[in-house]
Amino acid sequence: MASNESYLDKKVISIGTVCELTGLSERRIRYYEERKLIFPERTNRGIRKYSFSDVERLMDIANKREEGIQTAEIRKEYIKQKKYNERTMREKVIRGQLNAYFHTRE
Template identity: 80%
Template sequence: MAANESYMEKKVISIGTVCELTGLSERRIRYYEERKLIFPDRSKSGIRKYSFLDVEKLVDIANKREEGIQTSEIRKEFIKEKKYDEKTLREKVIRGQINAYFNKRS
């Protein structure tokens, strides 16, 4: 496990367990993968592995679909959220660098 990877991010859960946790069928989960909504890792033998964050995301996707939201709209929303998260992270890094620079000069 990477040093900054939490147990929530570690992809160790099989699709069967994900089905049990979410109530979704394997076919539905694969469909969400085809639609580029979820990105499981693959073992050397091709077995899909999911994280707890993936499980939460699948439940969120299923809830949105029940509300009638199309998968293309869900994907756009996820992309927008990811860009926002990346922008926020960049801003925090820059603020940290600025603070470190000025603290060092004091």
């Protein structure tokens, strides 16, 4: 596990437990995986493992589907959010580097 990875992102939960937590069927969860809305890890034996973040995302997906939003639209929204988060993180890193540079020159 990467040192900056949160426990929320560690893939340790079985699909059966995810079903219990979310109320979604295994079939529905696998469908969302096929639609590239969630990305479980696979063990050497092919068993899917999910994170707490995946569980939260599945609940978000289920709520959006109940509102009538199509999976393609949900995926577009997630991609847009990921790009925004990456851009924001890059900007924070650059600001930090600039601050460090100018503070060491004083």
